[in-house]
Amino acid sequence: MIYFDNAATSKPDADCLKRALEYLESDFYNPSALYAEGYKIQLALREARKNLLSLIAPCNDFDLIFTSCGTEADNHALFSGIKRGNLVTTLGEHSAVFNAANELRQRGADVRFAALNSDGSVNAESLLDLVDENTSLVSVIHVGNETGAVNDISALSAAVKKKNRSALFHSDGVQAFGKLPFSLPRTVDMYSVSAHKIGGVKGCGALFKRKNIAVKPIIFGGGQENGLRSGTENVFGIKDFEFAAMKRYFGLEANFSRMRKLNELMWQSLDKSLFKRISPEENSPYILTVAAEGLRGETIMHEADDMGLVIGTGSACASNDKKRYSRIILACGMGETLADGVLRLSFSPENTEEEVLNGAKILNGVVANRKRIME
Numbered sequence: 001m002i003y004f005d006n007a008a009t010s011k012p013d014a015d016c017l018k019r020a021l022e023y024l025e026s027d028f029y030n031p032s033a034l035y036a037e038g039y040k041i042q043l044a045l046r047e048a049r050k051n052l053l054s055l056i057a058p059c060n061d062f063d064l065i066f067t068s069c070g071t072e073a074d075n076h077a078l079f080s081g082i083k084r085g086n087l088v089t090t091l092g093e094h095s096a097v098f099n100a101a102n103e104l105r106q107r108g109a110d111v112r113f114a115a116l117n118s119d120g121s122v123n124a125e126s127l128l129d130l131v132d133e134n135t136s137l138v139s140v141i142h143v144g145n146e147t148g149a150v151n152d153i154s155a156l157s158a159a160v161k162k163k164n165r166s167a168l169f170h171s172d173g174v175q176a177f178g179k180l181p182f183s184l185p186r187t188v189d190m191y192s193v194s195a196h197k198i199g200g201v202k203g204c205g206a207l208f209k210r211k212n213i214a215v216k217p218i219i220f221g222g223g224q225e226n227g228l229r230s231g232t233e234n235v236f237g238i239k240d241f242e243f244a245a246m247k248r249y250f251g252l253e254a255n256f257s258r259m260r261k262l263n264e265l266m267w268q269s270l271d272k273s274l275f276k277r278i279s280p281e282e283n284s285p286y287i288l289t290v291a292a293e294g295l296r297g298e299t300i301m302h303e304a305d306d307m308g309l310v311i312g313t314g315s316a317c318a319s320n321d322k323k324r325y326s327r328i329i330l331a332c333g334m335g336e337t338l339a340d341g342v343l344r345l346s347f348s349p350e351n352t353e354e355e356v357l358n359g360a361k362i363l364n365g366v367v368a369n370r371k372r373i374m375e
Contacts, residue, residue, distance in 0.1 A: 001308050001309075001310060002308060002309045002310065002355045002358060002359045002362075003310045003348075003351075004309065004310060004311045004312075004345040004346060004347060004351070004355075004359055005310050005311055005312045005344075005345075005346055006197070006286065006346045006347055006348040006351075007145055007175060007197070007286065007287055007312065007344065007346035008312055008346070009196050009197065009202065010196060010197055010198060010199050010348050011199070011348070011350065012196075012199060012200065012201050012240070012244075013199035013200075013243075013244050013247060015243075015247070016199060016200070016240050016243035016244045016247060017201070017240060019239075019240075019243050020201075020236055020237075020239045020240035020243060021236075023041070023044070023235045023236040023239050024236045027040065027041055027044070027235075028235075029041050030232055031044075031045050031232075031233055031235060032222065032224065032232070041235055044235065044239060045066075045233060045235065045238060047242075048238050048239055048241070048242035049063075049064060049066075051242050051245075051246060052064060052206065052241070052242060052245055053208070055245060055246075055249050056177070056182065056183050056184050056191070056208070057183070057184045057208055058183060059186075061186070061210060061211055061212070062184060062208050062209065062210055062211065063208075063209055063211050063226075064206045064207060064208045064209065065206060065207045065209065065225050065226075065228050065229050066204070066205075066206050066225060066229065066233060066234070066238055067204075067205045067206060067207060067229060068203055068204065068205065068234070069194055069196075069202070069203065069204070069205040070094075070096060070172065070174040070192050070193060070194030070197075070205045071096035071205075072205060073192035073193065073194075073205045073206060073207035074094070074096035074097045074100060074139075074170075074172050074192045075096065075100050075218060076207050076215070076217075076218050076228075076229070077137075077139065077170040077190045077192060077207060077209075077215075078097060078100045078101060078104065078137065078139060078170070079100065079104070079218050080215040080216040080217070080218060081136065081137040081139075081168050081170060081189075081190065081215065082104060082109060082136045082137045083136055084134070084136050085110070085134035085135055085136040086109070086110035086111065086112055086130075086132070086134055086135050086136065087101060087104060087109055087110070087111045087112065087135075087136060087137050087138075087139070088112045088114065088127065088130045088131055088135055088137070088138045088139075089101050089111070089112070089113060089114070089138070089139040089140070090113060090114045090115075090116065090122040090127065090139075090140055090141065091113050091114065091115060091116050091327070091328065091331040092116045092120055092121070092122060092141060092144050092146075092149070092328050092331065093139065093140075093141050093172065094141060094145050094172050094174065096172065096192075097139050097141065097172055098327075101113075101139070110134075112130040114126040114127035114129075114130055115331070116328070116331045116332050116333075117149075117332070118332050118333050118334075119147060119149045119278075119279070119280035119283070119332065120144040120146060120147030120148075120149035120278075120279075120280070120328060120329075120332050121144065121149040121150070121151050121280070122140055122141075122151050122156070124155075124156060124159070127140065127156065127160075128159055128160070128163060131160055131163050131164055131167065132163075132164065133164055135160075135164050135167045136167065136168065137167065137168045137169075137170060138157075138160045138167055138168070138169050138170070139169075139170040139171065139172070140153060140156055140157075140169075140170075140171055141171065141172045141175075142171045142172065142173040142175070142176040142180075142191075143173075143175035143176040143179070143180065143284045143287070144175070144328070145174070145175050145287075146289060146326060146328045146329065146342075146344060147278055147279050147280070147283065147287070147289045147328070147329075147332070148175075148279045148280075148283035148284040148286065148287030148288065148289060148346075149279070149280050149283055149284075150176075150180070150282065150283060150284055151171075153169075153171045153185075153188060154182075154185040154187070154188075156169075157169040157171075157185060157187035157188050158185070158187045160187070161187045168189045168190065168213060169187060169188050169189050169190075170188075170189065170190040170191070170192070171188055171190075171191050171192070172192045173191045173192055173193050174192060174193060174194045174197055174205075175197065175284060175286070175287070176284070177193040177194075177197070177198065177245075178193075178197070178198035178244075178245055178248035178249065178252070179198070179248075179252075179255075179256070179259075179284060179286050180256070180284060181252055181253060181256060184208065188210075189209065189210045189213050190207060190208065190209045190210070190213075190215075191207070191208040191209075192205065192206075192207055192208075193205060193206050193207075193208070195237065195240065195241035195244060195245075198244055198245060198248045199244040199247070199248065199348075200237070200240050200241040200244040200245070201236075201237050201240050201241075203234055203237045204234055204237030204238055204240070204241045206241075215228065216228075217229060217230065219231060248349075251349065255349045256285060258349065259285035259286050259347050259349070260285040261353075262285070262347050262351060262353065262356050263283075263285045263286075263287075263288050263347065265353060265356050265357070266288055266345060266356045266359070266360055267288060267290075269356065269357055269360035269361075269364075270290065270360050270363060270364060271364045271367070271368070274292060274364060274367045274368060274371065275290040275291065275292055275363075275367070276290060276291045276292075276293055276338065277289075277290055278290055278291055278329070278332075278334075278342060285347070286346055286347050286348070287344065287345070287346045287347075288344075288345045288346075288347075289342060289343070289344045289345070290342075290343055290345070291334075291338050291339070291341045291342045291343065292341040292343065292367045292370075293337055293338050293341050294337055294340075294341065294371075294374070295340070295341045295367065295370050295371070295374070296340055296341065297313040297340060297341045297342050297343050298313055299370065300341070300343060300363070300366055300367060300370065301313050301343065303366045303370070304362055304363060304366050307362050307365075307366065308362070309358075309359050309362045309363065311343055311344065311345050311359075311363075312343070312344040312345075312346065313326075313342060313343060313344065324340065325339040325340060326339055326342060329342055343363075345359070
């Protein structure tokens with residue numbers, strides 16, 4: 001099987017799993033316990049927190065809250081970040097932000113959505129036009145999960161702060177963390193990440209937050225995570241996340257370069273008479289989104305799957321909405337006949353050139369055959 005849906009989830013790294021297993025098998029203790037074994041686990045959590053912070057927040061002005069996933073981290077940022085005034089976000093957000101923002105709107109909040117450019121990135125002028133003196137929180141995704149468009153969160157957050165210095169800036173970094181080289185700028189206040197997108201296990205994420213901002217918990221209980229996220233910590237998941245992240249960052253530059261080559265090779269190998277490129281040229285190299293205009297992307301996906309190629313049609317989370325057309329692709333200004341045929345290919349460092357060439361061959365064959373049937 002050729003697996004090109006790594007933006008949905010990635011295969012857990014076997015070496016990291018093996019290292020983390022001790023926190024299931026032997027060091028299984030509750031980190032809140034007062035006996036020595038529990039304290040040992042508390043120290044292991046502190047080490048994980050310190051190591052993860054060192055990867056993108058080396059200036060020691062950030063802390064992080066461990067969560068169950070990136071969705072929870074996004075929800076925590078939005079529901080605790082908007083205290084008054086309005087919330088500004090974009091039409092290109094992952095459903096974890098987009099649907100949370102709409103829930104806040106249902107509760108009476110003033111929520112504003114900035115327009116997108118044709119490649120899926122946020123239109124900076126539209127975003128800044130929506131920010132005013134009453135803006136409490138701005139949330140902009142770092143890498144669009146459907147097109148791979150990269151938003152310059154450093155420049156955008158600085159522009160937001162220039163217009164309203166008290167506004168908080170949050171970014172969903174799930175598709176960027178462990179994939180793009182960057183450090184959090186001083187103008188970003190909160191940043192959401194997830195383990196299972198980079199070789200960790202499902203069930204673990206984190207919200208990076210600037211130390212000098214106050215956020216409220218959205219889950220209450222025993223006061224774990226400094227009172228900001230109650231619930232016994234998923235120590236196995238957290239340590240596996242730590243190991244996977246450290247491994248990815250050790251090879252970050254080399255992986256970035258190799259993913260760029262694989263991405264370009266895939267696009268070069270696809271039949272241009274059958275596919276239209278949706279992803280921008282300077283997108284994340286981990287994502288390539290194309291469209292077979294006039295065809296149904298879901299049909300192509302299933303036929304490719306039957307031939308041993310696993311791809312996506314957009315955000316896996318959005319598939320639960322049961323809507324035929326991606327709201328993000330439509331927000332880019334694309335018509336329904338193009339939006340219907342969207343396919344997302346997403347890569348990991350484990351993928352090879354041979355897989356890319358074979359995957360392109362399968363896709364070319366499936367779409368060409370479907371075109372012949374349609375004629």
